[in-house]
Amino acid sequence: AKSWGASKLTFTPIDPVHHAVDGLIVPEGYTWEPVIRWGDGLFPDSPSFDPENQSADSQAKQFGYNNDYLEIQEVPGSNGRRGLLFANHEYTNENLMFPDSTDEATRRAVGMAAHGMTAVEVVRKNRNDAWSVDVAGSRNRRFTMHTEYTFDGPLRGSELLATADDPEGVSVRGTINNCAGGLTPWGTMLSGEENFHGYFVSAGTSEADRRYGITAEATARGWEIDEPRFDARNAGHEHEKNKFGWIVEVDPWDPESTPVKHTGLGRFNHEGATVIIADSGHAVAYSGDDARFEYLYKFVSRDTYVEGDREHNKTLLSEGDLYVARFTGNSPAGEIDGSGAVPSDGAFDGGGTWLPLLVDGASQVSGFSVEEVLVHTRLAADAVGATKMDRPEDVEPNPVTGRVYMACTNNDERATAGHAGVDEPNPRAKNRDGHVVEITEQGDQTATSFGWTLVLVCGDPAQGDATYFSGFPADQVSPISCPDNVAFDSVGNLWISTDGAPSGIGYCDGLFRVQLEGEDRGLVEQFLSVPAGAETCGPVIRDTQRTAFVAVQHPGEDGSWQTPQSFFPDYVDSDGDGRFAMPRPSVVQVLKGKPKRGTADRRQRQ
Ligand code: FEO
Ligand code: CA
Ligand code: CA
Numbered sequence: 143a144k145s146w147g148a149s150k151l152t153f154t155p156i157d158p159v160h161h162a163v164d165g166l167i168v169p170e171g172y173t174w175e176p177v178i179r180w181g182d183g184l185f186p187d188s189p190s191f192d193p194e195n196q197s198a199d200s201q202a203k204q205f206g207y208n209n210d211y212l213e214i215q216e217v218p219g220s221n222g223r224r225g226l227l228f229a230n231h232e233y234t235n236e237n238l239m240f241p242d243s244t245d246e247a248t249r250r251a252v253g254m255a256a257h258g259m260t261a262v263e264v265v266r267k268n269r270n271d272a273w274s275v276d277v278a279g280s281r282n283r284r285f286t287m288h289t290e291y292t293f294d295g296p297l298r299g300s301e302l303l304a305t306a307d308d309p310e311g312v313s314v315r316g317t318i319n320n321c322a323g324g325l326t327p328w329g330t331m332l333s334g335e336e337n338f339h340g341y342f343v344s345a346g347t348s349e350a351d352r353r354y355g356i357t358a359e360a361t362a363r364g365w366e367i368d369e370p371r372f373d374a375r376n377a378g379h380e381h382e383k384n385k386f387g388w389i390v391e392v393d394p395w396d397p398e399s400t401p402v403k404h405t406g407l408g409r410f411n412h413e414g415a416t417v418i419i420a421d422s423g424h425a426v427a428y429s430g431d432d433a434r435f436e437y438l439y440k441f442v443s444r445d446t447y448v449e450g451d452r453e454h455n456k457t458l459l460s461e462g463d464l465y466v467a468r469f470t471g472n473s474p475a476g477e478i479d480g481s482g483a484v485p486s487d488g489a490f491d492g493g494g495t496w497l498p499l500l501v502d503g504a505s506q507v508s509g510f511s512v513e514e515v516l517v518h519t520r521l522a523a524d525a526v527g528a529t530k531m532d533r534p535e536d537v538e539p540n541p542v543t544g545r546v547y548m549a550c551t552n553n554d555e556r557a558t559a560g561h562a563g564v565d566e567p568n569p570r571a572k573n574r575d576g577h578v579v580e581i582t583e584q585g586d587q588t589a590t591s592f593g594w595t596l597v598l599v600c601g602d603p604a605q606g607d608a609t610y611f612s613g614f615p616a617d618q619v620s621p622i623s624c625p626d627n628v629a630f631d632s633v634g635n636l637w638i639s640t641d642g643a644p645s646g647i648g649y650c651d652g653l654f655r656v657q658l659e660g661e662d663r664g665l666v667e668q669f670l671s672v673p674a675g676a677e678t679c680g681p682v683i684r685d686t687q688r689t690a691f692v693a694v695q696h697p698g699e700d701g702s703w704q705t706p707q708s709f710f711p712d713y714v715d716s717d718g719d720g721r722f723a724m725p726r727p728s729v730v731q732v733l734k735g736k737p738k739r740g741t742a743d744r745r746q747r748q
């Protein structure tokens with residue numbers, strides 16, 4: 143008997159799905175509905191989606207591309223009938239978005255408008271119904287590259303943020319490559335600016351440029367052609383690149399609010415950030431830097447949380463201390479040989495230290511000013527000797543236990559020539575399938591030391607991969623590879639969405655539940671599988687309502703407009719031309735029971 147606590151989201155796990163299957167597969171007894179798709183209107187005057195005649199203006203009034211982070215909050219007083227959906231739009235796949243006839247300038251302009259974020263109200267008649275979009279919602283809002291953001295924290299007003307467009311160094315237009323995120327305890331959204339470096343051209347010769355991967359090559363999207371600020375070689379725009387790579391806080395409840403980039407959390411490829419209020423009352427934010435051999439960071443607010451004082455709480459991420467993690471293994475180094483074999487003490491585990499970068503407003507890094515710590519955070523973390531991890535993706539505290547979970551998605555360069563070797567927290571050479579770290583702070587979340595253990599070392603035991611599932615029998619778990627986003631249900635089970643499984647274990651990416659407590663700790667069960675070419679993002683688990691949501695990103699990514707690999711989510715030949723509709727990144731709701739909108743025919747391409 144499996145012990146799932148009080149979770150009402152019971153299911154029989156699905157079998158893994160071959161990577162070429164173009165379908166969203168859910169467990170027996172469940173169905174799914176798209177809530178919103180790329181190109182769907184957000185306002186009463188939004189133009190209908192017309193993929194062969196797109197414009198920046200139409201895209202700016204429609205849901206953007208590649209939804210990643212997702213949250214849905216219920217509107218107070220609506221009896222659960224109205225919700226506020228927030229999603230970010232990480233990047234664009236121009237090869238899938240446009241027919242050959244679309245010119246390059248239009249592709250750039252539409253692509254720019256398809257980046258950013260969306261807040262939109264959703265409604266349902268009954269709690270058991272799927273949500274649908276209300277274009278008349280008073281909080282509906284699109285954030286594009288033309289939206290203004292303000293900076294706060296120690297770097298606000300710094301010369302390192304000053305540009306021709308903003309000589310004061312206090313604001314910027316746009317947010318880029320927003321990946322994961324988090325809901326704060328005060329109801330705002332955090333979103334991480336991840337691979338911002340790919341949007342900038344620079345001389346590429348400085349230590350910082352090299353460390354952040356900014357080069358003199360033309361960028362893939364070519365925005366520097368239209369806006370000189372994307373080329374740091376242009377006079378007056380030298381510091382524009384410093385305005386990206388931050389954690390953004392958005393208040394979706396106030397559509398007039400100016401979103402904030404918090405400089406106190408440092409600048410790097412933020413996967414996202416999630417906040418927990420420690421027993422001491424401080425807000426603690428965890429954030430991973432998603433690149434090979436990068437670090438895990440923690441921010442501890444200077445001020446403390448005040449229940450009910452939302453305006454005060456919205457300032458908590460402005461000032462505080464910044465740390466980076468050093469992990470130490472407790473097994474003899476010789477036992478960590480790169481094969482993934484479990485060491486003799488039965489676990490990949492040990493202790494760790496939060497190394498200070500910035501404390502009480504003062505730099506703790508020799509040779510670095512406060513400004514340099516925050517704008518060149520990777521260099522500061524190098525200097526203090528942080529532990530190089532296998533691509534830290536989402537990091538989230540478990541709201542039930544307070545322990546912290548970090549997905550290390552993969553690292554094909556671990557222990558290869560010229561790169562760092564294996565260690566106990568990153569125990570496999572050429573780590574194809576990734577692992578999940580569990581962190582137990584020694585004290586509350588403001589502690590400066592912690593214990594850690596790997597909950598999962600991912601892979602497919604049936605294919606002979608060296609895996610570890612906290613001691614749970616490997617022949618009884620769903621195969622899992624490349625953990626990316628983590629979430630929790632109401633009773634503290636861990637849910638993991640994946641990105642990259644097709645090229646590893648050969649199955650489509652999916653969503654998995656992992657038991658953390660009791661004799662079933664380490665049991666992995668697959669809940670759904672996304673279509674060919676897609677990654678699974680933004681999982682939101684509402685087990686008390688027997689429902690879950692995923693953001694399906696880049697369905698059919700390896701195809702093209704001419705030769706589609708996926709037709710998700712519509713799977714209908716609406717105009718009768720013998721071809722299904724094009725793939726569209728979408729937010730999907732999974733529900734118990736039968737489909738209610740006559741969508742049974744579009745659940746999977748036959
Ligand atoms: Fe955008 Fe780290 O995934
Ligand atoms: Ca050990
Ligand atoms: Ca991600």
Ligand code: CA
Nearest residue numbers: 535551626641
């Ligand atoms: Ca990823």
